[in-house]
Amino acid sequence: MVIRPAKISDSSxxxxxxxDAWKSTYKGIISxxxxxNLSYEKREQAIRQIINxxxxxxxxxxxxxxxxxxxxxxxxxxxxENDNDINGELYAIYILKEFQGKGxxxxxxxxxxxxxxxxxxxPVIIWVLDENSQARKFYESMGAAKVKERFIHIGNQEIKELxxxxx
Numbered sequence: 001m002v003i004r005p006a007k008i009s010d011s012s013x014x015x016x017x018x019x020d021a022w023k024s025t026y027k028g029i030i031s032x033x034x035x036x037n038l039s040y041e042k043r044e045q046a047i048r049q050i051i052n053x054x055x056x057x058x059x060x061x062x063x064x065x066x067x068x069x070x071x072x073x074x075x076x077x078x079x080x081e082n083d084n085d086i087n088g089e090l091y092a093i094y095i096l097k098e099f100q101g102k103g104x105x106x107x108x109x110x111x112x113x114x115x116x117x118x119x120x121x122x123p124v125i126i127w128v129l130d131e132n133s134q135a136r137k138f139y140e141s142m143g144a145a146k147v148k149e150r151f152i153h154i155g156n157q158e159i160k161e162l163x164x165x166x167x
Contacts, residue, residue: 003111006060008051013070014062015044021094029131034155056119061111063104071099074108076116079125088121109142123167130160139164
């Protein structure tokens with residue numbers, strides 16, 4: 001497996017992972033109607049924009065399997081909210097379901113944290129849906145500590161999100 005910075009040509013692979021991971025991860029947490037309306041095309045456009053505007057404070061890394069297929073990605077960078085105590089944020093790590101539990105998430109996480117440290121973007125915050133127990137257990141196993149919570153809107157739902165901090 002290879003972990004590397006994303007290129008614009010990776011946009012469709014990242015979009016596929018993003019949409020498919022949302023559909024498998026959030027089934028039963030987010031409404032089926034919302035998940036059914038996720039679009040590879042719309043997500044690819046958004047990812048192209050993110051990659052085109054990436055700078056020294058916003059990054060996307062991809063995980064490729066031996067065949068060169070993108071099986072996961074991490075996006076991270078400067079914290080998107082104003083907080084004098086927090087500098088960085090792990091925006092997302094998503095891995096295709098069939099590749100979960102094989103160390104891909106740990107590799108992406110470690111690479112992201114290393115890049116955030118190199119970029120002076122520590123401490124780092126990670127927002128996780130409260131009902132996503134698998135992600136919560138993963139971040140806790142990596143040493144992140146739960147520090148606060150908030151409610152967000154996804155579609156017509158109000159969902160609790162937990163913040164984890166990495167110091």
